[in-house]
Amino acid sequence: MAQNEIAIDVNNITKSFKVFLDKGSQLKERLLFRKRSRYEERKVLRGISFQVKKGEAIGLIGHNGCGKSTTLKLLTKIMYPDSGTITMKGRVSSLIELGAGFHPDMSGRENIYTNASIFGLTKKEIDARLNDIVSFSELEEFIDNPVRTYSSGMYMRLAFSVAINVDADILLIDEILAVGDANFQAKCFNKLREIKAHGTTIVIVSHSLGQIEQICDRSIWIHEGLIRAEGPPKEIDLEYLDFMGQKLQESTRKELEEKQPEEQEDSGAENEPEEEESPEEKKRWGSGAARIKRIKAYASDGAEQRIFRTGESILFRLDYSVKEKVPDAVFGIGIFNRDGVQCYGTNTRIDKLPEFSLEKSGTAEISLDRVELLPGEYLIDFAIETGDGIPVDYFREAYKIEMISNTGDVGVARIAHKWNF
Amino acid sequence: MNTIKELYAYRQMIASLVKKDLRGRYKGSVLGFLWTFINPLLQLVVYTVVFSYILKANIDRYYLYLFVALIPWIFFSSALTVGASSVVAQKDLIKKIYFPRMVIPISYVTSCFVNMLLCFIVIFAVILFTGAGLNPLALLTLPIVMAVEYVMALGIALIASAVTVYFRDLEHILGIISMMWMYMTPIMYDKSIVPERLLPVFNLNPMTHVIECYRTVLYNKAVPDLSTLLFAAGLGAALLVVGCLVFNKLQRHFAEEL
Structure with missing residues (x-):
C-alpha cells in the first residue's frame, strides 16, 4: 500500500533562543532600561532535515542540550522554527507531558475526558475509548475517586493510558518509558509495538539507547544542532556511545589536571598535627593512627582515569600516612552502585594475607582484573583496620568511578555466558 | 480557515475548560455557585442606592434600567480582564502540549458568557415579579444582541490575552x-445627558450600542434600531478579525515567552 508515504517531513529547520541576561517585561523596565535588556542568541538547531515514513519509528539521540528535545517540541508545534518547514500528516499525540490539565479534585473518569480533549478528541471519540483507557490503566476500582487520592504511579498510569489510546497517526515520545513498575513498563512497551504495527509513526527522544534499539528502525544522532549521523540504531548507538565515552574521559582528565595543584597543597599540609574538619569527615571515621591521603585509579595501560569500560582492569593506588604505628593493619575495599547496593567487597584478611605493620607513609595497591560492572556510577569505600577489626581509617565513598559500555545488557555485573542451540 | 477547522476539532476541549472554569470558580466558598448571582445583585444594590437616592437619576424603575445594562457589562469587562490573563494562567499547558492556543481565550470568554446567561435568569425573575412586562417580538432579537456582544468580547480578549504574554x-x-x-458607556446614566462634545467618543465605543440594544429590548420593550444593531455587529466583526490576526501572529512565541 502506501508504505512509502512520508508522515513527517522536516526541512532545514533552525531555531535559536534568546537568553536574556537581564530581562524586564514590565513597561517601566522596557522604557527605562532599553539598552539593558541585552541577550545572547543561542543557536540550538542549525539546520536539520529528515523524513520519517509512515509507520516508521525513529529515535533521536544526543547528549544534553544538543537540540533533540527542541526538535521534538517543534514537531509538536509547541514552538515554531525560525526558518525551515515541518510538515506532518495526520493526528499527532505526544507523550511529552503526561497528565496535562489533570485536576486533582476531579475523578479519574472526568480527568480522562479533560485530558483526552486536550489531544483534540471529541466526546464521542472519548466515549468509544473509555473502556480501553480504563482497562489499560488497571484502575477500574479507583476510576471514580478523585485523582488527588491516587499514588504517583497510578497517576502516571492513567495519564499514559489516555495518551496512548488517542490513536494518533504520529506519536511523539520524550523519556516517558519510566512509567510505573516493571510490569506496567513492559505493558507500555508491548502497546507501543502494537501501535507501531498498526502503522503509527513514532518519534522517540530517549537517553535509554536500549529502549530505542528495541522499538526504532532508525536512530538520528543530533550533535550541536546538526545531524551527525543516522542509520540503524545498533550502529549509530555504538558510534554515539564511543563518542560519549571518549568525551567523558577527556573532560575528567581535564578536571583531574585542574585539581592537581590543590591536591599538592593538601599533601603539603600532611604533617600538620590538627587535621581540618571538612564535611568529608562524616564519611570517615577511625582511630586516625594511619590515614589514606590520596586515591588514584589507573587503567591497564597506566593512564590515570575515572571512567572504565565494562571488562577493563582497574588499579587503585592508595597513598597513606602514619601518625602512630599500626602493627596489624588490614586494608579493605567496597564497591557500591548508585542504589547503595554493595557490588563487591573484600579485604586483606578475607584474602588471607598477613597483617601489615604500618610504620611510615607508604603506598598500597589493589588491582582488579576484568571489572565486569555494568554502566553507571560506582562509589568506592576504602578502609584500614586493625587486626581486631577496629577501624583506623574507614573512608566511605572515598572514590567514584564510572563504567561505560556499548552493550545493552542489564543488571549489576556482566556474567560471562554463551548460548547454545 | 484551517484555524476554524482545528478549533472545531477541539470543541470538546473548549467545553471541558468552560465546565472546569464554571465549576472551579467558587470552589471552597460556602455559597458556591450562588455567588454568580449574589455578586451582580450586590453591585446592583450599591449603584441603585447611589443613583436613585443620592445622585437621583430620576429614571423610572432605575433598578431595572441599570440591571439590564449592568449584567451585559459585567460579562464584557470580565471577559476583558479575566481573558487577558487567561493565556498566562494556562502557561503550564501551553509550554508542554500542543493545542490551538485560541482555545484558551475562547473558553474563558465563553465561561463568562455562560455566567451572564445564568444572570439573565435573575433579570427575567425581576421583570416578572415587578410586573414590568416583556415584548415577545423584541425578545426575539435578544440572542442577536448577545451574539454581537460575545463576538466583540472575544475579539478584545484575544488581543488582550496575547499581548499580556509579552507585556505583563x-x-x-x-x-x-x-x-x-x-463610566464612558451609558450604563448608570442615560446617553441623553452626555454632553454634545463627548458624543462622538460615545458613539465610537462599541459597547454603547450594545448596551443601548439590551436596554431597548428589556427596558423599553421595543425592537432595537436596526442601524444601531448593524453598526455594533460591524464593529464586533472588525474586532474579532483584528483579534484573530493579532493572536495568530503573537502566539508563535508563547512557549518561549511564558
Missing part, C-alpha cells in the same frame, strides 16, 4: 481601563 503590566492596567470604559 497589561493585566493591571486593564483594571483601570475597564473602570474608565464603564
Whole structure:
C-alpha cells in the first residue's frame, strides 16, 4: 500500500533562543532600561532535515542540550522554527507531558475526558475509548475517586493510558518509558509495538539507547544542532556511545589536571598535627593512627582515569600516612552502585594475607582484573583496620568511578555466558 | 480557515475548560455557585442606592434600567480582564502540549458568557415579579444582541490575552481601563445627558450600542434600531478579525515567552 508515504517531513529547520541576561517585561523596565535588556542568541538547531515514513519509528539521540528535545517540541508545534518547514500528516499525540490539565479534585473518569480533549478528541471519540483507557490503566476500582487520592504511579498510569489510546497517526515520545513498575513498563512497551504495527509513526527522544534499539528502525544522532549521523540504531548507538565515552574521559582528565595543584597543597599540609574538619569527615571515621591521603585509579595501560569500560582492569593506588604505628593493619575495599547496593567487597584478611605493620607513609595497591560492572556510577569505600577489626581509617565513598559500555545488557555485573542451540 | 477547522476539532476541549472554569470558580466558598448571582445583585444594590437616592437619576424603575445594562457589562469587562490573563494562567499547558492556543481565550470568554446567561435568569425573575412586562417580538432579537456582544468580547480578549504574554503590566492596567470604559458607556446614566462634545467618543465605543440594544429590548420593550444593531455587529466583526490576526501572529512565541 502506501508504505512509502512520508508522515513527517522536516526541512532545514533552525531555531535559536534568546537568553536574556537581564530581562524586564514590565513597561517601566522596557522604557527605562532599553539598552539593558541585552541577550545572547543561542543557536540550538542549525539546520536539520529528515523524513520519517509512515509507520516508521525513529529515535533521536544526543547528549544534553544538543537540540533533540527542541526538535521534538517543534514537531509538536509547541514552538515554531525560525526558518525551515515541518510538515506532518495526520493526528499527532505526544507523550511529552503526561497528565496535562489533570485536576486533582476531579475523578479519574472526568480527568480522562479533560485530558483526552486536550489531544483534540471529541466526546464521542472519548466515549468509544473509555473502556480501553480504563482497562489499560488497571484502575477500574479507583476510576471514580478523585485523582488527588491516587499514588504517583497510578497517576502516571492513567495519564499514559489516555495518551496512548488517542490513536494518533504520529506519536511523539520524550523519556516517558519510566512509567510505573516493571510490569506496567513492559505493558507500555508491548502497546507501543502494537501501535507501531498498526502503522503509527513514532518519534522517540530517549537517553535509554536500549529502549530505542528495541522499538526504532532508525536512530538520528543530533550533535550541536546538526545531524551527525543516522542509520540503524545498533550502529549509530555504538558510534554515539564511543563518542560519549571518549568525551567523558577527556573532560575528567581535564578536571583531574585542574585539581592537581590543590591536591599538592593538601599533601603539603600532611604533617600538620590538627587535621581540618571538612564535611568529608562524616564519611570517615577511625582511630586516625594511619590515614589514606590520596586515591588514584589507573587503567591497564597506566593512564590515570575515572571512567572504565565494562571488562577493563582497574588499579587503585592508595597513598597513606602514619601518625602512630599500626602493627596489624588490614586494608579493605567496597564497591557500591548508585542504589547503595554493595557490588563487591573484600579485604586483606578475607584474602588471607598477613597483617601489615604500618610504620611510615607508604603506598598500597589493589588491582582488579576484568571489572565486569555494568554502566553507571560506582562509589568506592576504602578502609584500614586493625587486626581486631577496629577501624583506623574507614573512608566511605572515598572514590567514584564510572563504567561505560556499548552493550545493552542489564543488571549489576556482566556474567560471562554463551548460548547454545 | 484551517484555524476554524482545528478549533472545531477541539470543541470538546473548549467545553471541558468552560465546565472546569464554571465549576472551579467558587470552589471552597460556602455559597458556591450562588455567588454568580449574589455578586451582580450586590453591585446592583450599591449603584441603585447611589443613583436613585443620592445622585437621583430620576429614571423610572432605575433598578431595572441599570440591571439590564449592568449584567451585559459585567460579562464584557470580565471577559476583558479575566481573558487577558487567561493565556498566562494556562502557561503550564501551553509550554508542554500542543493545542490551538485560541482555545484558551475562547473558553474563558465563553465561561463568562455562560455566567451572564445564568444572570439573565435573575433579570427575567425581576421583570416578572415587578410586573414590568416583556415584548415577545423584541425578545426575539435578544440572542442577536448577545451574539454581537460575545463576538466583540472575544475579539478584545484575544488581543488582550496575547499581548499580556509579552507585556505583563497589561493585566493591571486593564483594571483601570475597564473602570474608565464603564463610566464612558451609558450604563448608570442615560446617553441623553452626555454632553454634545463627548458624543462622538460615545458613539465610537462599541459597547454603547450594545448596551443601548439590551436596554431597548428589556427596558423599553421595543425592537432595537436596526442601524444601531448593524453598526455594533460591524464593529464586533472588525474586532474579532483584528483579534484573530493579532493572536495568530503573537502566539508563535508563547512557549518561549511564558
